[in-house]
Amino acid sequence: MIDSRQVVRYRTRVQQLDREDGTLADTAVLDLGAQETGPDGAMWALAVRGLDADEANLVWLWTLRGAPHAYRRSDLNAVAAAVAPWSDADAAKRIFDASKPLKAAGIPILEALxxxxxxxxxxxxxxxxxxDVSGRLHETLPEPYQRFCRSCDAVHLYEMPFRLAAVRAGLELEPHTSPPVLKPAKGFEAGTTFPDRLDPVRAYLHLCGPATVKEVAEYVDSPVKEVKAHWPEDAVEIEVAGEPRWILAGDEAAxxxxxxxxxxxVGPYDLLLQSRDRRLLVDDPAKAKALWPVLGRPGALLAGGRIAGLWRPRKSGKRFTVLLEPWGRLTAAERTSVEAEAERLAAFRGAALTGVEYAA
Incomplete structure (x- = not known):
């Protein structure tokens, strides 16, 4: 019987959350991209996997779901090919309501991108x-590409075509900039080929499996029909907690x-928390709501082969504290490990740890 705890143990191993050190080349999450959202984004995701990466060897791109992700710079061209929409129907799904005026104007979505x-x-x-980029494009692109934005009180390009077109244009993001800064990606060449490890469907099944077709489609932001058409031939069906799921045949034994x-x-947008099977990972609705709120996500405590609680950083002047809300009793050894991880987080943030505060 494969249950949720076994799934978390598998993902802990395959996502390398149990290792103490590694290299850029062998860090598996970079095949799917490490999401850069918040101060504990991509670089913290690498740090908790034992990697002290040189940012010069990484590249930040808007890719899946229009989110910024970090990849190996050496994979730049292959990643651009791997994350490209498969068809007009796929592209239309990925850009949401921006597809309506384009379709009404008779403009194919891929052509529009x-x-x-x-x-x-x-x-x-x-x-x-x-x-500034958006302002320039507002001047050059016709009406079907643009909309009135109430929050900006201005007309500008739809957001998702803007983001998804950036990688097609060979543009990367300056890391840690807000508002985002774009620049030409050195060495970019448009192509169509990429290794299997960068294929989003295969990478998801490997790193976030076992999974359903629907979950993969939600992660990629593609229609289920498109994901089925790109389903790996070596994916096998297994039963997890009484439900059918799929995993790559080569990963079943693991x-x-x-x-x-x-x-x-684990950071709020770490890949461990990005899988679309939240109910499998956290079966208590109240705990799931606390871990994945609409705004202000906390990080997750990984312990004992399960998601075992929440954490939030608090910095005030020179004081840096980690607020921890465990969902059960932690062993003495786990508490010691939590202290060590909090020290690592403080060092990552460039601060000295004041302490770990446990919620009552």
Whole structure:
């Protein structure tokens, strides 16, 4: 019987949350991308996997779901090919309501993304703030590409075509910039080929499996029909907690034998928390709501082969504290490990740890 704890143990191992050190080349989450959201984003995701990465060897791109992700710079061209929409129907799903005016104007969605990409490529010759790029594109692109934005009280490009076209234009993001700064990606060449490890469907099944077709489609933001058409031939069906799921055949034994347990303070948008099977990971609705709120996500405590609680950082002047809300009793060894992880987080934040505060 494969249950949720066995799944978390497998993902702990395959996502390398149980290792103490590694290299850029062998860090598996970079195949799917490490999401860069908040101060404990991509670089913290690498740090908890034992990697002290040189940012010069990484590249930040808007890719799946329009979110910023960090990848190996050496994978730049292959990643751009791997995350490209498979068809017009797929592209329409990924850009949401922006597809409606394009369809009404008779403009194919992939053609529209290429048009936006061409304008972006012609505009961004040096680092430019997103708002400046958007302003230039507002002047050059026709009405079907634009909308009135109430929050900005202005007309500008739809957000998702803007983001998804950036990688097609060969533009990368300056890391840790807000508002985002775009610049030409050195060495970019448009292509269509990529290794299997970068295929989003295969990478998801490997790193976040076992999974359903629907879950993979939600992660990629693609129609289920498109994901089915790109389903790996070597995926096998297994039963998890009484439900059918799929995993790559080469990973089935690792899933059944997984015994990895580690204590980690996982960031709010770490890949461990990005899988679309939240009910499997956290079956208590109240706990799930606390871990995945609409706004202000906390991080997760990984311990004992399960998601075992929540954490939030608190910094005030020179004081840096980790507030921990465990969902059960922690052993003395786990508490010691939590202290060590909090020290690592403080060092990552460039602060000295004041202490770990446990919620009552």
């Amino acid at each position: 290429d048009t936006v990409a061409a304008e972006m490529r012609a505009t961004v010759k040096a680092p430019m703030v997103k708002g 899933l059944r034998e997984a015994d990895a347990e580690a204590v980690r303070l």
